């Protein structure tokens with residue numbers, strides 16, 4: 317038998333089973349009891365908080381042959397058919413995949429016929445904000461004068477995207493995020509029924525990282541159950557949620573901020589002990605540093621970062637402890653050594669040395685003999701340090717533009733696009749461009765940015781064409797790097813000697 321997702325198995329079938337949302341369940345129950353039913357409802361709010369669930373319960377309740385204080389009986393012919401999703405009078409439409417005007421017109425034609433078995437025809441339109449403008453207009457006509465036997469329940473996570481004309485014709489219910497306590501209690505009930513041992517701390521952790529979305533919480537519990545035969549503890553939860561990576565990256569960055577050699581070595585040990593490859597770890601760390609940079613530059617970084625809310629808060633906190641130039645410098649240094657890390661026979665040692673190499677400018681304990689490229693210095697450090705190193709000119713691309721077809725400068729254009737929410741231009745923020753004919757050569761600060769741009773080739777080219785539509789071709793290059801003190805390999809070997817760590821680079 318195939319495994320049915322736990323959250324579907326645990327979809328409440330009556331109002332009383334729904335967790336929280338009392339402001340909604342109370343009103344809907346009263347509507348069933350008094351028979352005062354509106355012809356259009358709007359269920360809006362965060363995902364996984366019970367919109368579709370309550371729409372289904374309400375659709376059964378208004379049609380149930382023996383309702384019980386507003387709740388559906390879940391036993392009569394109508395309730396049973398509805399639960400099996402074979403009652404033709406209750407239709408669930410996913411507007412994300414049926415968003416055309418024709419889809420809606422078909423419904424509007426259909427509503428004129430009487431229900432086949434039930435009292436009301438109920439149309440649950442999920443993700444209603446996805447409808448096209450013309451589809452909304454078609455729907456509006458029916459919403460204005462619906463036949464008495466029709467009920468529309470529109471569900472959406474983004475009510476702001478609905479036309480005011482539609483909003484004003486619906487009775488609106490805003491779904492709240494479920495409280496951590498509400499989620500923990502529900503999860504405990506499910507875990508007990510599934511005979512799964514789980515610690516209270518693990519339950520609380522699931523509840524906290526689900527941010528009020530009960531479906532996400534149940535899915536995570538489901539995942540934890542399938543990944544262990546034992547009692548689920550906090551580590552299992554963090555592992556399943558993929559949070560271990562963000563946590564260890566945060567530790568490494570904190571150690572960089574604190575110039576903490578032991579912290580770095582401990583973090584590397586932990587990560588490797590968990591079975592992660594040094595190269596995998598480094599690429600994750602680069603992504604994490606990119607996210608910190610986003611936090612520094614964007615008002616709502618959550619939109620551009622794929623991580624849970626707690627992890628993003630941690631990134632925001634760390635972003636306040638550093639200067640953007642410093643983060644860019646870390647990214648540059650680490651990405652330059654990424655290729656070597658993949659080739660070396662002792663990747664773990666190399667990784668440690670690479671990270672320790674980032675500390676050299678700021679600790680007295682770790683003074684390199686060789687001169688490594690200058691590291692930009694945090695503001696508060698600059699004040700204290702009289703002989704501070706100057707910021708390496710080559711690490712900061714100069715903002716010049718040539719042969720632009722536009723009146724506005726390239727950097728202003730990119731900044732505008734970025735402010736308007738285009739994700740694709742993040743890597744272009746400090747770039748320069750040279751256009752000749754239909755060719756554009758875009759210069760960025762480091763390999764990391766370059767490969768990221770190349771990965772998103774098509775979208776990025778579209779953005780560049782927004783600046784000058786003649787461009788048909790874009791090439792990305794890294795700003796000239798002058799290696800002041802030998803190759804990265806030589807630098808790393810020197811640092812290794814200093815720490816008595818054997819380095820073997822092949």
Ligand SMILES: Nc1ncnc2c1ncn2[C@@H]1O[C@H](COP(=O)(O)OP(=O)(O)OP(=O)(O)O)[C@@H](O)[C@H]1O
Nearest residue numbers: 323326327334335363364365366367368369530531
């Ligand atoms: N308030 C709640 N009480 C009990 N279970 C809930 C509640 N909210 C969500 N769930 C659980 O999460 C699952 C999904 O909920 P539902 O489909 O109602 O969310 P939704 O608000 O429609 O989400 P989306 O916006 O993603 O469509 C349910 O099957 C149920 O297991």
Ligand SMILES: [Mg+2]
Nearest residue numbers: 367368442471
């Ligand atoms: Mg839904």
Ligand SMILES: [Zn+2]
Nearest residue numbers: 380389392395
């Ligand atoms: Zn019934």
